[in-house]
Amino acid sequence: MEGTHYFEDIPITKQQVLNCAYGSWYPRYKKITPKSHIISSLPQSFIEYILQDGIKMPPEFFVDYILEDASEYSDWEQSDDEQSVVTPEARKHKQQQRRSVEDPTKNFSEIHEQIKSLIQKNGPMLPKLNWSAPKDAAWILPNHSLKCSSASEVYLLLNASSYIVHDLSQSLDECSDIDVANLKKEHKGLKFDLILKEWFDINPAWEFRCFVRDRRIVAVSQRDPNYYDYLHKMKESIKDKLFDFFDIHLKRTFQSETFVFDVYLPDKSEKVWLIDINPFSRTTDSLLYSWHEILNLDLSNYDEDDFDMRLVNEFSTARFASKEHSENYVPKDMIDAAMDTEKMIELMKAYQQQQLSDSS
Ligand code: ATP
Ligand code: MG
Helix, strand or coil: CCCCCHHHCCCCCHHHHHHCCHHHHCCCCHHHCCCEEEECCCCHHHHHHHHCCCCCCCHHHHHHHCCCCCCCCCCCCCCHHHHHCCCHHHHHHHHHHHHCCCCHHHHHHHHHHHHHHHHHHHCCEEEECCCCCCHHHHHHCCCCCCCECCHHHHHHHHHHCHHHHHHHHHCCCCCCCCCHHHHHHHHHCCCCCEEEEECCCCCHHHEEEEEEECCEEEEEEECCCCCCHHHHHCHHHHHHHHHHHHHHHHCCCCCCCCEEEEEECCCCCCCCEEEEEECCCCCCCCCCCCHHHHHCCCHHHCCCCCCEEECCCCCCHHHHHHHCCHHHCCCHHHHHHHHCHHHHHHHHHHHHHHHHHHHC
C-alpha cells in the first residue's frame, strides 16, 4: 500500500530536491560537515563514461591492481607455449600493445588529474554524486567498502552503482511540480558534481537519520541495522544533542522546511557532524519507520523540543537488515567472486585481455 498517496499532503518540489544536493548545502555547513571536495559541473563526457555499459578502466588500473611490476608486466595472458618463445622484441611489442589500450579518461583528463591529486594530497575518499553514494557497489572493491585510494577505485564504484544511475537519470522523478512529459528535459538541465569526502573510520552505531517536517524534528532513526545495547541507555542524551544541533545549525538556515538529515556522533566527543541532507520523499530510506508512520506521527504528545526516536532492539534486526539495498541485489556468484580478491583479479585480467584483443 505504501507508495502512492501518502505524500500528497506534503508534495516534494524540484527546488527541495535541489536544496539537498551536496554541492548546494555543503559550503554553508562546511564547519559542521566532515571535510569534502567538490568537483563541480561534471562534463557530459564524464557522465557518459559513468552511464555506459560495462566498466572501462584506465590503463593505470591494471598497473595498480594487477601488475606488481609495471615495467616488466606479467605473463598472465600467455599460454605456457607462448611464454617459451617470448623474445625481447615480442615482449616490447606486447608492452606497446598494452599502452595502446584505449584510455577512457582521455575525454575528461582534467577531472581525472583532479581526482588523482586530491587523493594523493588528502588520502582516501568516499565518492558520491549530488545525492547518492554508490553504497550498493561496495562489493566490487577489494576492501568491500566505499574507501577509494585511487581514481580507478572511484570509477569502479561509480560505474557499478544503480544509486549513481538513479542520481543521473531519475533524481527528479518524485517532484510534484514537474510534468511527467518534461522529466527527461528537466534531468538534462541538471548540473552534476562529484563529491569526494575525506575518509574517516565511522562507528556506525552512532549514525542517526532525523526527519524534519515544517522545521521541526518529528522522528529519528538509528541508521545501522545492528543492535547496540548502550544506545538504549543513552537515548535521552542523544535526543538532547540532536535537538540542540538542529536548533543551532539547521532549523532556521536550511532552505527547505521539510527534509531529512543524517548525523554522526563520534564517541566521547561533544561534536555532532552533519553527514548528509536528503529529500523528504520515499526515495530516502525511512529506516526503522515506514513513511506512512512518519507522515502520521501524532506530535500532540510531544513537547516542542521532543520527538519520536527509534533504536534497533534485540528482536528487530532481521526486518531492518533485509531492507538494506534489497532492490540492488547482485547475483550470488558475482558476490562470491568479489569476496575473493583472487577471483576478482582473474575477472579483471580477463577483462583487460578482452580490451587488448578489441584494440588489436
Ligand atoms: P543514503 O542513500 O542512505 O542517503 P547516501 O548515498 O547519501 O546514503 P552517505 O550518507 O553520504 O550516502 O554515506 C553513506 C555511508 O557512508 C554513511 O552512512 C556512513 O556510514 C559512510 N560515510 C559517509 N561519509 C563518510 C566519510 N567521510 N568517511 C567514511 N565513511 C563515510
Ligand atoms: Mg543521503
